[in-house]
Amino acid sequence: MPLKGLFIFLTLTVLRVQAQSSQTLSLANDRVKIDWQTSAKGWTIRKVSIRKANRWVDMPAPSGENTLLYAAEKPSDKPDTTFRDITGAVFPGEKYHYQQEQWAESTNPVSLNKAGQAYFFFPKEAKQIGKNNLQFRQETDVATIRTEWSFDPKFGSDVIVKQTVTPKKEGYFSLASPTLATLTEQNLAWATVPGYFQGNAFQKNFALAYAYGHGIPTLPAIYRERCASTLCPMLTGKNGITLSVIPEPGLARDPWAVDKITQTTWNIGLSHMNRKAQLSPTLYYPILGEPKSALKTGESVTYTFRYSLMDGDWFKALNHAVYDIYRFKETLALRQSKQSLTDRIQKMHHYLTDPKTSMWNIEAFEGKKIGAQSYLGGVVGSNKDAMKNSDYGAMWMLANATKDPLLTQNVLPYALNFKLAQQETGNNFFKGAVEGQYYLAKSKKFVEEWGEVVEPIALTYYTMLDMGNMLLFEPTNAELKERLRFGADRLIDWQKPDGHWAVAYDRHTEKEIFNDIRDLRPTFYGLIVAYRLLDEPKYLAAARKGADWFLKNAIETGSFLGVCGDARYAPDFATGQSAQALLDLYDLTKDTRYRDGAIKAAKIYTTSIYTHPIANHALKIVNGVQREDWEISQTGLSFEHGGIFGSANRAGPIQLCSHAGLFIRMYGLTKEPIFADMARAGAIGRDAFVDAKTSVASYYWNAMNRGAGPYPHHAWWQVGWLTDYLLAEAELRSGGKVTFPRGFVTPKVGPHQTYGFAPGTVNGEKANLIIDENLVAIDNPSVDYILAKSVQSGKLFLVLLNNRAQASDFTMTAKDGKPVKKQLPAFGIDVITLENKEL
DSSP states (O other), X not given: OOHHHHHHHHHHHHHHHHHHHTOEEEEEOSSEEEEEEEEXXXXXXXXXXXXXXXXXXXXXXXXXXXXXXXXXXXXXXXXXXXXXXXXXXXXXXXXXXXXXXXXXXXXXXXXXXXXXXXXXXXXXXXXXXXXXXXXXXXXXXXXXXXXXXXXXXXXXXXXXXXXXXXXXXXXXXXXXXXEEEEBOGGGXXXXXXXXXXXXXXXXSOHHHHHHHOEEEESSOOOEEGGGOSSSOOEEEETTSEEEEEEEOTTXXXXXXXXXXXXXXXXXXXXXXXXXXXXXXXXXXXXXXXXXXXXXXXXXXEEEEEEEEXXXXXXXXXXXXXXXXXXXXXXXXXXXXXXXXXXXXXXXXXXXHHOHHHHTEEEEEXXXXXXXXXEOOSXXXXXXXXXXXXXXXXXXXXXXXXXXXXXXXXXXXXXXXXXXXXXXXXXXXXXTTSBSOSEEETTTTEEEOTTSSEEOHHHHIIIIIIHHHHHHHHOTTOHHHHHHHHHHHHHHHHHOOTTSOOOSEEETTTOOEEOTTSOOOXXXXXXXXXXXXHHOOHHHHHHHHHHHHHHIIIIITTTOOOOOOGGGTTOSBTHHHHHHHHHHHHHHXXXXXXXXXXXXXXXXXXXXXXXXXXXXXXXXXXXXXXXXXXXXXXXXXXXXXXXXXXSTHXXXXXXSOOTTHHHHHHHHHHHOOHHHHHHHHHHHSSXXXXXXXXXXXXXXXXXXXXXXTTTOTTHHHHHHHHHHHHHHHHHHHHTTTSEEOOOOOBOSSSOSOBOOOSSOEEETTEEEEEEOOTTSEEESOTTEEEEEEEETTTOOEEEEEEEOSSSOEEEEEEETTSOOEEEEEOTTOEEEEEEOGGGO
């Protein structure tokens, strides 16, 4: 070629390359702008901008990189990595056999995101196929990947992405959502995969991060939807922008798809990281090795998700996913009760006074007769002879409200003896603590749930809370007061200089154990009890010191510890209890740090409530009975414990909605609708889980309506939380005109509190809470009622609550009175005064 021709050719080539390199595509509206630019690598995202108030804020590290995972053979489901805790011990330890299987499946190559071959690419082909609608295409040697991007016309901050993989060869395929942008730890304010973890800093020890959520895992683990409360992994940057990824409804597993449990089906994966361990919320579909990932040549798979780019924090982004995408308000509106909550309490009263149904036992122990209910769950050393009492506050409340001698004479004296016998009173290291939660009748000894350990939190629960709640009803009981002081002084003796406590002590050596975790639980609450009842400033000072440590180490970091020993203290309902503990401390001190900490803890606890799948009227067969989908829906129910260790993995959520009353109080404090909606969704229309014979709900979701099963003592907790919920609703809806003093929270299962130990106020008049199923009849199960008797006049106040999202017509009939037809609006209230002559 002549020199001149060569020059022209090279010039045109350079111009073509320059023209190609400057090509751009974009999606833009008044909320979000995303710009792509082509280069030698392919189409990369050059800029992601989000409108924040009146200015545009850029994401710090835009990307656009895509990931395809491929395996010719099904990946192994066996773990190939051993992890150790911060002490160097192999995790989780041999004796925790409940956790062994779940730890193994959570650390196999697929779960740790190292299975298969990863194809990383920036798409080579791109075109605009409509206004604000782009399509990208990439050819690899194993598959063709097509991706479409567009805005959601309803939610301007959401970008909808549809991806399709078409195999060129047989094998297992998984697509990861493209990396829109990445964050570093330095520009991160908060990260969460709801139901698994939340936090604001990396945790280098993987066991601590992965099993407990004490910091952000540094490995790009893929979490299953079974314990993802809301399908919305998200990152909030220090710039105030939250980036989340939300799968299209229907993509994740349905826990009861047709006629059997499908809780453990694994359809989607959620992560806070991409495959390269860069911080970027990521969705994986299908899951490599799971049935939907096995594809033949030409057999396409398509899935849809959305990026949400929210001007606001993680809680605002969570609300968007819960309400706008997963339509939580609509699922609440489906809930209709077939039995009122009031009636359930009344029926459980009969269950609990029948020794056969409640499995009530009285045993001789050291010269006294002690009483408790059989416990047939797992307890170390048990030979089907374990006994336990649960909610002492509910026991004394029900006895006081009904004046039933079957309770006051046949239950309370022996339950009191059980409590006194349970406490260590010798002058030793454990004086004031409990010897164990459970009594083994054959061995005639008290034991802990999972080993010979003594926990400060158990002292708070089974000495301070139980005895404290009894003392509210029996303020002159000198022996109880002395025993309470034993516990309070031991808590102070065990408190560390900075305010925290050990997780546990070995009963024999008295040495601290579980040194790999910290006591991120409301252990300080026991000293709140001591201050309220013993009125000594040292107890309040110690409670505040403990709470201050808790604020810094738990609330600020999003790190919590659970109270179930058999689950190796995986985070659980104690997180919700923390919120009420701080709220009670705020009531005593008016220190706003405790109120703000309580609100933050409650917000975090909303990520322990299921919000998917979207409930509907579809018919399903459940243990031979036809049910509508909403009747067995998990939405609105909380975990016992979630995460990779939690019981929710297999059994689903639980029916003990101890948080319901707290959430109603939180709604009154914050006006955040999610609190009231979650409380109501968990409490009402749960008849599919209630045993028709006893009115006792099952504990785990997968038990459906099999009743108390091996946990007969749970009925007391059910009486307690239902009462707390109804009275919290009455106070909220009446604007404070119906209010009763609250006692202390219940041990272990959450934040519900005790009532009935002192008069409340109804429309300005002092009144005592009473329970009498013969005084009033209501013909609509959606309408609950509370009864209170005036201290002075003896008048009866009837507080009516419509517990559904629609207006309710009903007929109310007082004893010896005429039927009265009434109507209440959605979640409405009415207070009726019944004169003595009407009764």
